[in-house]
Amino acid sequence: MTTVGGDGFWAVPDVLAHLAGRWRVERTVRDLGGGDEGRFTGSTMFEAAGGGEGLLHREAGTFVWQGVARPAERTLRFRPGAAPGTADVRFADGRPFHDLDLTSGRYVVEHPCATDLYRGEFTVTDADHWRTVWRVGGPAKDLLLVTEYTREGGPGVRRRRRSGGSSGPGGR
Numbered sequence: 001m002t003t004v005g006g007d008g009f010w011a012v013p014d015v016l017a018h019l020a021g022r023w024r025v026e027r028t029v030r031d032l033g034g035g036d037e038g039r040f041t042g043s044t045m046f047e048a049a050g051g052g053e054g055l056l057h058r059e060a061g062t063f064v065w066q067g068v069a070r071p072a073e074r075t076l077r078f079r080p081g082a083a084p085g086t087a088d089v090r091f092a093d094g095r096p097f098h099d100l101d102l103t104s105g106r107y108v109v110e111h112p113c114a115t116d117l118y119r120g121e122f123t124v125t126d127a128d129h130w131r132t133v134w135r136v137g138g139p140a141k142d143l144l145l146v147t148e149y150t151r152e153g154g155p156g157v158r159r160r161r162r163s164g165g166s167s168g169p170g171g172r
Contacts, residue, residue, distance in 0.1 A: 009105025010124040014085040016055055016078060018102070018124075019046045022152040025059060033142040038065035040072060044149065054079040054087065102130075115139050127151070 012018045027040040042061015049056045055078040063072035075092040078100070082088070087100040098109040102124055111118040116138030124130040128151040136143040 007106070008125070010126050011105045012085070012102035012124055015087045015100055015102045016046075016080065018127075019057075019078065020048075020055060021046060023149040024152055025061060025147060025149055027145060027147040029063075029065070030144045031142065032144055036066060038063060040064075040147075042072070043152070046078065049077060049079075053077070116141050 023044045023046070025040065025042050025044050029038040029040070031037070040061055040063045042059060044057060044059040046055045046057050057076040057078055058073070059075070060071075060073040062069050064070075076097065077090040077092065077094070079088045079090065080086075081099055081101065083101065085101070085103055089097045089100055091097055098111050098120065100109070100122065101107050102122060105124045107122045109120045109122075111120070116136055119135045119137075121133045122130065123133075130149045132145075132147045132149075134143075134145040134147075136145070
């Protein structure tokens with residue numbers, strides 16, 4: 001059973017099972033040093049990876065930076081972690097990125113990358129919403145990336161449809 005702890009986070013007993021499926025993604029990227037801000041909108045699909053190796057995370061959408069829109073995509077691998085219900089997150093080429101344990105609904109991780117340090121916080125607020133906040137610091141970077149994930153066709157959406165709510169023009 002998934003529960004909400006006293007801190008308001010949604011405990012996730014099995015991160016791979018929870019993430020499986022399609023999510024709508026909205027991300028802001030702020031350059032804290034220069035003041036610029038960008039936005040990514042798109043979707044992420046967590047689908048079974050070959051050979052029982054967990055999930056492939058495929059993200060695709062549009063990134064707008066300084067008024068210029070560009071297509072953007074990335075792929076990560078979410079493999080079963082060392083402890084039950086956790087994940088070992090890797091880049092598409094197999095290099096380690098970070099571990100992920102959402103059994104409390106919140107997880108903080110650090111990832112050193114050359115002269116930069118990525119510090120991430122993952123929080124789950126309910127069955128259909130989770131968030132990442134990455135602070136990236138280094139000699140040439142001072143960034144804040146905030147990503148909101150909303151499950152597409154999640155349990156809340158199905159409940160509203162069954163209850164007779166309108167899903168668009170004409171109530172269809």
